[in-house]
Amino acid sequence: MAPRGRTNPLALTVLVLLTERRMHPYEMSATLRERRKEDSIKLNYGSLYAVVESLQKRGLVEATETVRDGKRPERTVYAITEAGSEEMLDWLTDLIANPVKEYPQFEAALSLLPTLPPDRALELLETRLKTLRETDRTIEANFRAMDGTMPRLFLVEAEFAHALLRAELEFVDKLVGELRRGELVDLRLWRRIHELRRAGTMPEDLATFVTEEFGGEEVRRLTGTNEPPQ
Amino acid sequence: MAPRGRTNPLALTVLVLLTERRMHPYEMSATLRERRKEDSIKLNYGSLYAVVESLQKRGLVEATETVRDGKRPERTVYAITEAGSEEMLDWLTDLIANPVKEYPQFEAALSLLPTLPPDRALELLETRLKTLRETDRTIEANFRAMDGTMPRLFLVEAEFAHALLRAELEFVDKLVGELRRGELVDLRLWRRIHELRRAGTMPEDLATFVTEEFGGEEVRRLTGTNEPPQ
DNA sequence: ACTCGGCTACTCTAAGTCGAGTACTTTGGT
DNA sequence: ACCAAAGTACTCGACTTAGAGTAGCCGAGT
Secondary structure (H helix, E strand, O other), X not given: OOOOOXXXXXXXXXXXXXXXXXXXXXXXXXXXXXXXXXXXXOOOHHHHHHHHHHHHHOOOEEEEEEEOOOOOOOEEEEEEOHHHHHHHHHHHHHHHHOOOOOOOHHHHHHHOHHHOOHHHHHHHHHHHHHXXXXXXXXXXXXXXXXXXXXXXXXXXXXHHHHHHHHHHHHHHHHHHHHHHOOOOOOHHHHHHHHHHHHOOOOHHHHHHHHHHHHOOHHHHHHOOOOOOOO | XXXXXXXXXXHHHHHHHHHHOOEOHHHHHHHHXXXXXXXXXXXXXXXXXHHHHHHHHOOOEEEEEEEOOOOOOOEEEEEEOHHHHHHHHXXXXXXXXXXXXXXXXXXXXXXXXXXXXXXXXXXXXXXXXXXXXXXXXXXHHXXXXXXXXXXXXXXXXXXXXXXXXXXXXXXXXXXXXXXXXXXXXXXXXXXXXXXXXXXXOOHHHHHHXXXXXXXXXXXXXXXXXOOOOO
């Protein structure tokens, strides 16, 4: 379904901006800054110019004029094409209607969490929790300050980001609580693995110990203590 | 703080894997598949080999031997270095302790939502909601099926992903509800903009109309109906 | 009158990323 | 004994991206 080249949402943003009026790239970036969209759409100059060029190659935008002002660099003004309008609608439709799997860094980090000793992990999660709470307060203050001055229609994305933040905050809070009270079912397993590792146990032997003490094929397969294949 | 080259979490994953035992790249990918980590860590071959090479250049891993088995391609076995172990701990620590701002595609899409007419937007959001509900059911079924067979310690990242999904689901559900019942404060504004646009009003004139009817500097600045600078 | 920082408007390069392609091998069925 | 399908272990090239660099311009202070 998705044509190749629907990687960077910045390209979609460019198409949307050009739907309003013709612009040169730097003007696009200024407009996005002005509208506070840099919080929800990642923008940097390198990408912007590359993305516009690639849209041009694909015939979705076209250069209409280049203006030179004194000895400043040229500004190339772009306009959207018919094909560009179609692609814009199609892409935006797809992004709204169909969830895509993404890979937040923290999710990756959590999947590597057993690598750290449990006490260290708890410490770090507590630090994160503190930062998350601060950010939450800041965001809520911002919302209150904005209230009334800007139609909610243009704040939907910020409300979404806030909802995700709250979810993360509550998740980490719960996890920290469980760890602190020793409720996480496998705290014993976790501690044991690190004790053995600190004592210099080799991976293969670790596998044996852990399997004996806790049983279960799954534990062996998932602690990275399985023998190398072959 | 963060050394350049802490972009792809796959590199961190490689370091973690090599902490357990030496491996060749393909074996890393097989191990990650076996442990179901491909759901939380984006993996593809091209990146994997590139990432290992870059770690080698930075002195964080080293090639220990290359084995040839019949006429198959060579396998180069890598081991982690002292510097690699340090970098691994430091990086993982940083990822857990410090939240980083990320840019989900849906957040970008939401910030462009006013581009679509409100009825169309509602339709698309309803489609998304349906898909999200299905995914939610599937995930919950998976958790029930897994229950007991795998220590919760190794499912934390999946629980996190699930928490984020629920948050998105509830957000979209609420948004859909508000739109359906016409409660979103600015529905009138939203409809008016698209009415005028359909009628062929030019951006500059649109600005005038909208400002007259709804007032407020903010509306003008944010609907993309401001005059081009200069 | 001068200069200093900040804005405008890009440009360049090194690095990273993706996904298809390749070329062998093993396994399982008939 | 033979074939197809799945698995192993990479390789390649085209495309993206990040972020620093640059060069002129403009206004505010000293």
